[in-house]
Structure formats: C-alpha cells, structure tokens
Amino acid sequence: MEKINYNIGLIGAGRVGRALALRLNQVGYRISLIMDCYLENAKQVAKQLPNSCIISEMGNWPLLDVLLLTVPDDQIPTVAQNLCNSTVDLTNTVVAHTSGATTSQVLIPLKAKGAIVASLHPIQTFSGIEDEANKITGTYFGIEGEEKAVTILTELVQRMKGIPLVISPETKPVYHAACVFASNYVVVLMALAEELLKKLNISLQKPWKILLPLLQGVVKNMHHQDPSKALTGPILRGDVKTVQAHLQALAQESPLLVQIYRELALQALDISEQSHPELQTKYKRLKEILQTSICEKVQQ
Template identity: 35%
Template sequence: MRKTSFAIIGAGKVGNIFAANLYQCGYKLVGVASRTPASAAALAEHFGVPWSVNPLDIVRKAEVVFITTSDRYIENVVRQIAFSDGWCKGQYVYHSSGALFTDVLIAAKEQGAHIGALHPLQSFAGTKGKKNYLSGVYFAVDGDTQAIELAKTMVRDMGGHSFFVPPDKRALYHAAACIASNYLVVLVHNAVNLFQKFGLSGEEATTALLPLLQGTLDNLANKGAEKALTGPIVRGDVHTVAAHLQALDLTDDDIEKLYRQMGLYTLRLVQQINSLEEPQIEILRKMLTDKNGGRYE
C-alpha cells in the first residue's frame, strides 16, 4: 500500500523525530518549514527535500502536514496559511501538542482539511533525528474520524500504540505526563543537590542515582505502582522518617516541604494497599503535617 506524503512545520526535536521515524516507515517527506532557516535547512537537506521559512511554500505538496512548533505558535501558523488559501480539501493536518484541543486547527478544517492531534507520550531531550525512537511509544490521538483513523495507521507503522483522549480531558492528560516526566527530573535534581552537600559532584551524584532510578522503573514495569513502592513510610519506620525530617530541616527548607508533601501522598497510597495499621499511619501523618508538633522522639 502506498504511504502518504508528509511535510513538517517546525524543525525542532519533535519535528526531527517525526520526520526520521515516518520516513523510515516508508512515508515520503516532501518539505520542511521552520522559523529558523538553519534548523529547516538541516532537517530538509538530511532527506534531500525543499525547505522554507514560509510554511505556505511546502504545505500544498503534502497529503499530511505535521505542525510540530511550540504550542503558542500553532494556531497562528494555521491561520496564516489559511489566509492565503493554503490548505487543501482532503488534506490531513495534525498538531503534536499534548495540551491543546484540535480547535486550534479550525482554519484548516474550514478549507476542507481533516484535523487531528497526535502527541507522543515520550521525552525528546537529546533525541534529535533518532530512528526507531517511537517504537513502543503510546500516542494520544484526537480529531475527526478520518484524522483519527490515519493517525492510528501511522502510529502502528512506527511501532507505537494509540489511545484516544477526549478534548475535555486533554489538560488532565498532559498534566499527568508532566508529573511523570518533568517532575521526576525535578525530584532527581533535588536528590542530586542533597548528595552534593556531603561531597559528591553533580555528575557523580547523578551517576550514583541512575541504577536506583532504573531499578525503580523496572519495578514499576514488572509490578505496577502499588507493589513497586518501597521505603520507610511503607514500612512504618517512624524513626527513619523523623531522622529524614530533622536532617532536611537543618539543610534545605524547600526540599523538606517537598519531602513532607510527597510523604503525605505516599501515606494515601499506603492506605490503599493496607500495608500499615491505622495508628502507624496517624503517627506518620502528624509527623509529616505538623513541623513543630509532629516530631517523633
């Protein structure tokens, strides 16, 4: 079966990944547009296709157009192309935002295009142009019926998995993704800062923590979140939690606050899995809630 032709608007990390992985699957890249000439040229020349800083120059050549710019530019790009009657009837137009609805593409729909959202649930730091990177990845899809069906086909061809996120749950979906990815990085950064206080460099601390993180991810994959949870709160080890709080109180007030909030959420999970008796939970809750009156001696 003939694969559809496609164009990329936005030659950053996501645009590069989409181009490399779709091209590898037999889809024909016909053009690249980007605000930055250097990035557009670099991606286009890699595949031997035309490039431009004006999206109107490349969209009419493609059956499918991926808008992989930053979220704040998507609607303006679509409207600018529509202003010059640039969208074609029967064309497919997708954005790759995890948070935005498909209504930012409405100007393309008004000119007869099918519109959709195709967001890979993956981090793209340091992955520019990497092949096979989307294999096994889950994609949140949305759009009109035709756009969703084609999106599912492209995802399947790239070795990924698709799932539907309704418009009214889009922000919730993206918030969950940020918690799992962005905030994990923030948590590790906090741990690295603490390691540096007893002599390790940031690089050494990160290297030391990576096996622990990988082990945790393996446990999540093999056991699920509830059974993967370990640590002093799960065990009801109040003496250890007290020592943590005391050390953090003397070291970093912001990280102590974060520890308390994460600890309280951990207690909610502990209650769900019934790993502690209620009196132990109450002692830990008081310790984590009341900085002055909740110390355990």
C-alpha cells in the first residue's frame, strides 16, 4: 500500500476512533499518534498500528497534519480547551471532531494556535467489532468547516472509499436530526414492535429477530428506489378495516402506542396520496379515522 505523506493523530480510542484509525491506516495514511485518557484503549488500537505513538496526556507531540477528536460530544469543548492550554504545536494542523450534532465553531479557540478547524461526521454506526473499519467503504461523511480543512478531509474520505457530503454549519442540526430519524428511531420502533410480539407468547428469547428479514427487505428496497416508492402496507392500499383493527388492538395495550401509530400513519398517508391519486376516497376516510382524538373510541 502506498504511504501518504500525512501525519494523522487521534484523540479518543473508542469505537469511532478505532474504526477511522484502522481504515486510514489501511488506505495508506500514517497514524502517528493515538491519545486516550484510558491508556489501555489506545493500546488496543495500536496493536494493529505498530508505528503509532501511544499517549495519555498532551505534551511534546510530533507535528501533525490532521488531528481527529473522536471523543463523545460533551467532551469536545474540554478537549479543545486542553489543547489550547497545552504546548502542542497546531500550526497548519487540520483539527476536526466527529460529532454529528456539534459544528466546528466549538473548535474556534484552536485557531489561535494556528489550527484549521472543521467537523467530520461518519453517517454510520460502530459497535466495536473487529471488522468495523470495513463499514467505512460507501459511508457518507458530513463535512463542514474552513475551506482548506474541508478540502483535506474530503480527500481523506475519498481515499477511504467513503462519500463526502459538504454541509453548512447552519444546517447541521437538521442534518443530524435526519440521521437520528434514520438510525436511532428505527431501533425505537423495533423495540416497540418487539413489545407487541411479546404479547403473542412466542417461545423465542429475542422476538425482534422475527422482524429482521422484514427490516432488511425494506432496506434492500431503499437501495433501488426512494421512500415514496418503497412504502408498502395497509396505508398505501387504503385498507380502512385493517387500520381500524390496528387502532383498536393498540388501544387495549397503550394510549402512547395509539398516538405513535397515528402520527406515523398520517405521514405514510401523505406519501401515499402523492403516488396513488386513484385511492383518494379511501385515503380521505383513513385520514378521518387517524385524526380522531386518541381518547375517542375508534368508530367502525
């Protein structure tokens, strides 16, 4: 593998830091430094990066071209302040954190030390398993910050076979909310579905596994078509009786489940109306049912 003339350092040897360090090393970048307040974490990553310097404190570092802050969001300001107060030379160093919610503005104090600041957020989940670095291929990265930093980080992402997505600081909250909807809240919906499956007294330790092929099928469909085309189910068909049955059954379990079902069904209805105008009569009836107060009994 061709070695690239960049010295890269990471502060934070957790799941994200580990995946990025290993992937950057795989594609030819030199990981010169790994820092973590828990030295054992850094050592675990360094086992696969034998030429890296492992440290637990800021001090006499080698000059870095890129420094990635792969720490939890609430630690970024503290790490930035500690860097400001340290003797670390950040002249012309691209310093980027990997938070999806926080902009590069939190790193502005580092400009006084000559740093070029940005943020680099992988739109991916990392669980810490051995082959996590391979998940980066095909993963989008939200990038924002100073122009020179964005250029260099775009190069890093492309080299890792990722896909750069340059965004503005102003749009980052909406960008991150979209990521949360597509990841965290899918897990929440699966947990709610599992609770309903448990009512069936199914003899499985993990009832949610029943739904995995269904979920995987949805994801596969989304590879080939946009959400409006991938939608299936009773709302799309205008199946009034089935939706009424769902609401009545959920009302026996939890008012909250009824509320969640209604809100999601109304969103599904908006999508359906755009693609199937011939079902407008059925959709109108569905909307009437779904907009009924949660406290009211669903009418037959």
